[in-house]
Amino acid sequence: VNKIYGDWLAQNAAAVQDALASTQTVAQEALTHIRTVISLGAELQIFHSYRDRVLKHYDLNVRQTFWQGVYYMFVSTFLINTVVQASLLWYGAYLTSQDRLTAGVLLAFMLYQGQLQNETMNLFQSYSSLIKSSGAGDQVFSLLDRRTPPPGLGYGVEPTEDDQDVAETSSLAVEFEKVTFRYPSRPEHKVLDGFNWKVPAGTTVALVGPSGCGKSTVLGLVQRLYDPSAGRIFVNNKDLRQKNLVHYRKQIGVVTQDCVLFDGTIFDNIVFGWDESEQNESEEEIEARVTRAAELANLADFVRTLPLGFETQVGEGGTQLSGGQKQRLAIARAIYRQPALLILDEATSSLDAASERLVQEALDHLLEQRKGMTTLIVAHRLQTVQGSDAICVLENGKITEQGTHNQLMRQRGLYYAMVGRFVRSGVMNH
Secondary structure, eight states: OHHHHHHHHHHHHHHHHHHHHHHHHHHHHHHHTHHHHHHTTOHHHHHHHHHHHHHHHHHHHHHHHHHHHHHHIIIIIIIIIIIIHHHHHHHHHHHHHTTSSOHHHHHHHHHHHHHHHHHHHHHHHHHHHHHHHHHHHHHHHHHHTSOOOOTTSSTTSOOOHHHHHHHHOSOOOEEEEEEEEOOTTOTTOOSEEEEEEEEOTTOEEEEEOSTTSSHHHHHHHHTTSSOOSEEEEEETTEEGGGSOHHHHHTTEEEEETTOOOOSSBHHHHHSTTOOGGGTTOOHHHHHHHHHHHHHHTTOHHHHHTSTTGGGOBOOGGGTTSOHHHHHHHHHHHHHHTOOSEEEEESTTTTSOHHHHHHHHHHHHHHHHHTTTOEEEEEOSOHHHHTTSSEEEEEETTEEEEEEOHHHHHHHTSHHHHHHHHHHHHSOOOO
16 A cells, blocks of 8 residues: 555656646746736736646645545554554453453553554654655756766866966867757757868858758857767867866857846946956956946946946846847957957847947947957848858758858859848848
8 A cells, every 4th residue: 555655646746846847937937028928918828827737736736635635544544543453452352351461451552552553653644755755856856867077077177278278368269070969858850960160260250041050059069058969079179078168168258139137237247257356457457347348338328327337237137228238238248258259149130220230339349359359150130240251151950151251142052042031131041
């Protein structure tokens, strides 16, 4: 009975946790994206979705409580209180009738048995709690059991001399060698298949291609947000897996379409992720760098209009700023880091014309200020990519075309067709 009950309870406890997590996910997403929910008129849909998950969680809890009650009633009332006590009383009466046991001893034994019964019931209750906890804990243990990077291949190791050299260089060379990549959620689909790509140090290279072809995946691999399924990635002729990740990422500046800001001041967000103590800079020097970064990012004029200046709170996720202001703040953060490798992933795609002009000017300032810096660009605007040293066309997980804008236009391939689409619609990536 305990085995059957324990197996069922563990499964049900896991289901209860899954239902609770699903309920919390709906609530969190709805509150995080409340403007989108309202603008789409999806309040009722969210309400029904949340209600269904709450009811499912409630039903699972009721079922679990019901069967726990049945189990306790069977074990406590029937087995222990009725069967065990009746058996002991019958056998004790039999021994008493045979003069092998006195009535006083039988009474004392029954009293002791009652005390033992209470402890036995506590044991059964602890058993149920343990089973429920183990069912819920399986999900936690599955996270703890995930494979972590081996020592020396990422976090928690001292930078090597090669890593220290990277900090002193103004650019990084990147090379992909026969890289294959699959997302764990879709192992049957190859995003990259035998992908080879070289980005010389100090060059500006644009990556274009149809939507979903893997452009952002390539940028994620460069940052080592995940490792390739096969093949290798080299940075300055060293396998990326052999580099100290913290030290390596200090040399990278990233500006994405959906830039992330943290609850704090404008100043805090510009210097976020940068350990000033390692640079031996005074507060005045740090403030000067922040101001310079804001100037180059076309952010300084806006900051001067604020009563608190750089100490102005941006709100959770940057809710107090417009889209263009958030992008320019992200660019200022990248400028402040003085990166050897700059990654621009659709940095202007979601902005209006006026904001895009200011952001594009900020990007131009950044590229001019960090001459010799390696830059990787993914963009849907022709004017953003056509001035690159090289434009690479990604299709079906491989580079199919590569060259300058004029060279690719003469080839009349996929890039030529994408430029034609841009002329008609204003967007290259379709």
